[in-house]
Amino acid sequence: MDPKLEQGYFARKQLFSKNALIRWSHRRRFEVAVAKSARLVGQRMLDFGCGDGTYLAMLLDSPHAPREAVSAELDPRVVTTNQQRFADHPKMKFVLQSDLERPEYRGSFECIVCMECFEHMTEPDRYLALLSSLLRPGGQLLLSVPVETGLPVVLKQVVRRIAGWRKIGDYANTLPYSWSELAKSVFAWGQPHIPRIFHLSNDGVIFHCHKGFNWMMLRNKIARHFTIDRISASPIEWLSPHLASQAWFEAHKD
Numbered sequence: 001m002d003p004k005l006e007q008g009y010f011a012r013k014q015l016f017s018k019n020a021l022i023r024w025s026h027r028r029r030f031e032v033a034v035a036k037s038a039r040l041v042g043q044r045m046l047d048f049g050c051g052d053g054t055y056l057a058m059l060l061d062s063p064h065a066p067r068e069a070v071s072a073e074l075d076p077r078v079v080t081t082n083q084q085r086f087a088d089h090p091k092m093k094f095v096l097q098s099d100l101e102r103p104e105y106r107g108s109f110e111c112i113v114c115m116e117c118f119e120h121m122t123e124p125d126r127y128l129a130l131l132s133s134l135l136r137p138g139g140q141l142l143l144s145v146p147v148e149t150g151l152p153v154v155l156k157q158v159v160r161r162i163a164g165w166r167k168i169g170d171y172a173n174t175l176p177y178s179w180s181e182l183a184k185s186v187f188a189w190g191q192p193h194i195p196r197i198f199h200l201s202n203d204g205v206i207f208h209c210h211k212g213f214n215w216m217m218l219r220n221k222i223a224r225h226f227t228i229d230r231i232s233a234s235p236i237e238w239l240s241p242h243l244a245s246q247a248w249f250e251a252h253k254d
Helices: 003-007 009-013 020-040 054-060 076-085 097-101 124-134 150-165 179-186 215-225
Strands: 044-048 068-073 092-096 109-115 135-146 227-234 246-252
Touching (some): 003 009, 020 109, 020 227, 020 246, 054 068, 054 092, 068 076, 097 124, 109 124, 124 135, 150 179
Parallel strands (some): 044 109, 068 092
Antiparallel strands (some): 227 246
16 A cells, blocks of 8 residues: 555544544545446546545545546645656646646546545535536536444444544544434434534634535436446445445446
8 A cells, every 4th residue: 555645634634543343434435436446447527525635645546547547526625646656646736626627627537436535525416516517517426424324333332432532533523413313313214314413614714524424415416417337345345334324326427
């Protein structure tokens, strides 16, 4: 594994977490992402919400490397840090998400990958429309989100609480569920089940935390903009997303 990965802010909390379960779950998520990216060989791709560049670095170190990869993030400091860390990777280009509004990016990508972003978005339809405008006709979308419903939310809350006590990751600041909210989340379907809280970042960005996110509601929104080809799971791919940690959507633009 590229030693630069351990320098990444998110990778330190996830791939290199002190908690074995957290470490395994996130490592499997990235391994699944790289495996699903076999179709990207020779293509121009966008990594939307790239974080610290972990996925793209792993992808470029695999047999599935794309022809060119553009990675987009909201925070200029993250973009600058990634540019510095991966300066010796000529196939990697880091831009601000706002740059994607420029005309040269419209319809210019053959594939878009977006992992663990839409659970935080307050306007998911707006961003799904943006991703659709960036894809060529027939272009493919690979999108993952955490499962915060059903039995997985109970296990996650237990792990988060223990990790918070041990001061691992950011779990000490994760919003707790009341018993009523937890019950509603376990039995949630494709409609709102508990109110979602709005947060304000230090940069003035409004976002949601994981609490109350419903991947089944997002499925319905994705279907308005794309044709969904397959829904799968991670860290164990053959599980239903109803029993998994993450849900994966593989879709295309008509």
